[in-house]
Amino acid sequence: MKLRTLVISLLSIGALVTSFNASATNEPIQPIQAVTPKNPDLVELGKMLFFDPRLSKSGWISCNSCHNLSMGGTDNIPSSIGHAWQQGPINAPTVLNSSMNLAQFWDGRAKDLKEQAGGPIANPGEMASTHELAVSVLNSIPQYRAKFEKVFGSDKVDIDRVTTAIAAFEETLVTPGSRFDKWLEGDKNALNKQELEGYKLFKSSGCTGCHNGPAVGGALYQKFGVHHPYKTDSKIEGRKSVxxxxxxxxxxxxxxxxxxxxxxxxxxxxxxWTLEEAVTIMGKLQLDRDFNKKEVDSIVAFMKTLTGKQPDIKLPILPPSNNDTPRPQPF
Amino acid sequence: MKLRTLVISLLSIGALVTSFNASATNEPIQPIQAVTPKNPDLVELGKMLFFDPRLSKSGWISCNSCHNLSMGGTDNIPSSIGHAWQQGPINAPTVLNSSMNLAQFWDGRAKDLKEQAGGPIANPGEMASTHELAVSVLNSIPQYRAKFEKVFGSDKVDIDRVTTAIAAFEETLVTPGSRFDKWLEGDKNALNKQELEGYKLFKSSGCTGCHNGPAVGGALYQKFGVHHPYKTDSKIEGRKSVxxxxxxxxxxxxxxxxxxxxxxxxxxxxxxWTLEEAVTIMGKLQLDRDFNKKEVDSIVAFMKTLTGKQPDIKLPILPPSNNDTPRPQPF
Ligand code: HEC
Ligand code: HEC
Ligand code: HEC
Ligand code: HEC
Ligand SMILES: [Ca+2]
Ligand SMILES: [Ca+2]
Incomplete structure (x- = not known):
């Protein structure tokens, strides 16, 4: 029942967007807006924490280890490597534009970036620390305490402040300026013919029913396997576990x-591993449609125009530990 | 015999520097000079490679994983974590100012940075790749090939070019501008009384016999345990293995x-873990001298003035792998 309603609503969205409209205002995708941080000191502190491996038990894994900002905010491996080289259960999503998500994690179990950020620090399969330990490491470092003081008005380090700062940094990780956004904003030469055809097909076939808004996704929950089941060895159940x-x-x-x-x-x-295969699967499973090679290639060409300007990150210089700092436990 | 000669020569160096000389030109330590890269494109390519975890088998370990430029160019753990969380046999030295070393590695087994850089990529306990695999990853990525073309005049990627670029980047990782260098350069207020006393003691007791030159070390090989043996569980033999x-x-x-x-x-x-303990050990083992707490504290205070300006690093944005790129093997 639910499923039928879903399919019908998808079809109608598909129908709506079939008539191609050159005016960006009527497009199902909107340009990403640049972000000017309200509180640059808070963002800078969050950046330090994002890059600081001392939030992990080993002293070797930072947020950036799995959400590498040199590589699209992810680790580019099927499932993450965690503490002691444990194999994680799921692929690491990008932190880029993650502020636009309706909730965090594949199953949406964290309501926002702040709630999310506490997770990996204390997850035994990821950073394997505890909030207490991570906080006591930071508390032992006067230079960190001074930054907390500057930002929060007192030099108390607690997990609430830590996650507030990390979330503030993550909110700046947006990627405006993609070729597709230039096209949306009126530069009609920003896309070539194949890319434009790909976009038209992306809309007309119904992809935008699910992948829409400025993030081209992130705005709703949907079944993976609407028409046909996805074959996987993974035991992950999705929203059901929430x-x-x-x-x-x-x-x-x-x-x-x-x-x-x-x-x-x-x-x-x-x-x-390839976008061609991902598009083919999406067409079949979500829309019951068999795209031919030309169609797949055009959708892939369109999707590659969604790469935006990557955030400019100056590597933070982290203040050293000292004689009072709890020591890492790598082995 | 050799040992006696060493001790005598150390004592005489010690004697030479006992008469404290305020003119920087006669000091056993010289300021670090800033480096202006001759070939900025080569340095930029080297930086990309330094940060690229695809030089490792897992796709997860880069040079920066163990020589973290946010943390003094090292990993701040006793011995490194390598591929599959293998425990390395030795502490990771900093890459900062490593161009000033007479040779690379604790035992000097690599003659320079270029020779060194090939080591970790193919070391099964570190990045666990092979030169062939690392090169074929880079070769598969047109954006990398274009960079090699720009820098070397042709788009061939080989290990010689890879290590040339990494070494060129490392040569820029110098840290001028420390408070001690300001003092050497004539700013007599750059050090406080305790720090200056520490420096005098560092010279008069003979530390500068071994730790001298712009890098305050790196210029010679010496026995660890001149007067008394160092107690360790490590099986490392030092220069003997070379x-x-x-x-x-x-x-x-x-x-x-x-x-x-x-x-x-x-x-x-x-x-x-503490500089106080390291200084106490050095005094006893290398100079047969028992420093009291005040002496240790002053030498430590002096040593902390050797922290220079850390390199400004803009995080490189790495070009993505594509359908032809060999895939990482994390597990
Ligand atoms: C060991 C690897 C690893 C580390 C370290 C790690 N993450 Fe993640 N991250 C993941 C994985 C895997 C997921 C997906 C988990 C899930 O959805 O169940 C994830 C999910 C996320 C998400 C949700 C994105 C989305 O679209 O739903 C955010 C945001 C995030 N991580 C930020 C961080 C921050 C901040 C840190 C450091 C405090 C961090 N991560 C540390 C692997 C890691
Ligand atoms: C009914 C909703 C729905 C429709 C329609 C849909 N998708 Fe998806 N798409 C999803 C969901 C849900 C996922 C996540 C699947 C998973 O669990 O890995 C996804 C994943 C993807 C991914 C992989 C993203 C990643 O980071 O792993 C791509 C690429 C993609 N979709 C493209 C498309 C294209 C192209 C179309 C149209 C042909 C399309 N999708 C239609 C819901 C949809
Ligand atoms: C898994 C950890 C790890 C990785 C990855 C790693 N190194 Fe090292 N590095 C070490 C350790 C440990 C040593 C000391 C080895 C020895 O002396 O026997 C070292 C030594 C060095 C030295 C010598 C410094 C000195 O003072 O003698 C340089 C330079 C260096 N590494 C650069 C690099 C470069 C460049 C890369 C990447 C291509 C890299 N390292 C990757 C751990 C690592
Ligand atoms: C005879 C030569 C010699 C003398 C004299 C000497 N050192 Fe050293 N120093 C070394 C060697 C060799 C090492 C490396 C030991 C090892 O294998 O870990 C070292 C290591 C150190 C380290 C640790 C460096 C690191 O990165 O791990 C410190 C700190 C240090 N010395 C300080 C001093 C001080 C202070 C003095 C004087 C009290 C001194 N040294 C005198 C040769 C010397
Ligand atoms: Ca992914
Ligand atoms: Ca060290």
Whole structure:
């Protein structure tokens, strides 16, 4: 029942967008807006924390280890390497434009970036620390305390402030200026013929029913496998593990397609390495449509125009630990 | 015999520097000079390679993983974490100012940075790739090939060019502008009384016999344990494993003391976490001298003035892999 409603609503969205409209205002995708941080000191502190491996038990894994800002904010491996080289259960999504998500994680179990940021620090399979330990490391470092003082008005370090700062940094990780956004903003030469055809097909076939808005995704939960099931070895259940509902089995947050050329491999199990294969699967499973090679190639060409300007990051210089700092436990 | 000569020569150097000389030109330590890269494109390419985890088998470990430029060019753990979380045999030295070393590695087994850079990529305990694999990854990426073309005049990627570029980047990783260098350059207020006393003691007691020159080390090999043996669980033999000579047992390249506050833990086994303990050990083992707490504190205070301006690094944006790129093998 639910499924039929979904399919019908998708079809109607598909129909709506079939009539191609050159005016960007009527497009299902909107340009990404640049972000001017309200509180640059808070953002700078968050950046330090994002890059600081001392938030992990080993002293070797930082947020940037798995969300590498040199590589599209992800690790480009099927499932993440965590503390002691544990194999993670799921592919690491990009942190780029993640502020635009309706919620965080594939299953949406964290309501926002601040709530999310506490997770990996204390996750035994990721950074394997505890909030207490991470906080006591930071508290032992006067230069950090001074930054907390400057930003929060007192030099107390606690996990709430740590995650506030990390989230503030992540909110700046947006990628405006893609060729597609230039096209949306009126530069009709920004896309070539193949890319434009790809976009038209992306709309007319119904992809924009799920992948829409400025992030070209991130705005709703949908079943992965609307028409045909996805074959995977992964035991991940999607939204079901949050809601407990059987109808939420294999329902995931629709991922952003911004910078999709950079965030391989694809799908929550990271099993698919090429965009061509990902598009073919999406067509079949979500829309029951068999794209031919030319169609696939044009959609892929369009998706590659979604790569935006990557954030300019000056590597933070982290203040050293001292005799009072709890020591890392790498082995 | 050799040992006696060494001790005598150390004592005489000690004697030479006992008469404190305020003119920087006669000091055993010289300021670090800023470096202006001759070939900025080559340096930029080297920086990309330094940060690119695709030089490793897992796709997850880059040079910067163990020589973190946010943390003094090292990993701040006793011995490094390598591929599959293998525990390395030795502490990772900083890459900062490493161009000033007479040779690379604790035992000097690589003659220069270029020769060194090939090592970790193919070391099964570090990045665990092969030169062939790393080169074929880079070769598959047109944006990399274009950079090689620009710098070397043709788009062939080979390990010789890769290590040339990495070495060129490393040569820029110098840290001028420390408070001690300001003092050397004539700013007599750059050091406080305790720091200056520490420096005088550092010279008069004979530390500068081994730790001298612009890098305050890196210029010669010396036995670790001149007067008393160093107690360690490490099986590392030092220069002996290069020369085969028994007299080279426990002989190591004298490490730089530049940025020493940042490069904890100390010694080739990384067993010592505080500078106070490192200084006490050096005094006893190398000079047969028992420093009291005040003396230790002043030498430590002096050593902390050796922290220079850390290199400004803009995080490189790495070109994505594509359908032809060999895939990482993380597990
Ligand atoms: C060991 C690898 C690893 C580390 C370290 C790590 N992450 Fe993640 N991150 C992941 C994986 C895997 C997921 C997906 C988990 C899921 O959805 O169940 C994820 C999800 C996220 C998301 C949600 C994105 C989205 O679109 O839903 C954000 C935001 C994020 N991480 C930020 C961080 C921050 C901030 C840190 C450091 C405090 C961090 N991560 C550390 C691997 C890692
Ligand atoms: C019914 C909703 C829906 C429709 C229609 C849909 N998608 Fe998706 N898409 C999803 C969901 C949900 C996922 C996440 C699947 C998973 O769990 O890995 C996804 C994943 C993707 C991915 C991989 C993203 C990543 O980072 O791993 C790509 C690429 C993609 N879709 C492209 C398309 C294209 C192209 C179309 C149209 C042919 C399309 N999608 C139609 C819901 C949809
Ligand atoms: C897995 C950790 C790890 C990785 C990855 C790694 N190194 Fe090292 N590096 C070390 C260790 C440990 C040593 C000391 C080895 C020895 O002396 O025997 C070292 C030594 C060095 C030295 C010598 C410094 C000195 O003072 O003697 C340089 C230079 C260096 N590495 C540069 C690099 C470059 C360039 C890369 C990437 C191509 C790299 N390292 C990758 C751990 C690592
Ligand atoms: C005879 C030569 C010699 C003398 C004299 C000497 N050192 Fe050293 N120093 C070394 C060597 C060799 C090492 C490396 C030991 C090892 O293998 O870890 C070293 C290591 C160190 C380290 C640790 C560096 C690091 O990065 O791990 C410090 C700190 C240090 N010395 C300070 C001093 C001080 C202070 C003095 C004087 C009290 C001194 N040294 C005298 C040769 C010397
Ligand atoms: Ca991915
Ligand atoms: Ca060290």
């Amino acid at each position: 809601t407990g509902k059987d109808t939420d089995l294999n329902v995931f947050k629709v991922p952003t397609l911004r910078n999709i050329e950079l965030t391989y491999p694809y799908f929550h199990d990271g099993a698919v | 020369t085969g000579k028994d007299t080279d047992l426990n002989v190591f390249k004298v490490p730089t003391l530049r940025n020493i506050e940042l490069t904890y833990p100390y010694f080739h086994d990384g067993a010592v």
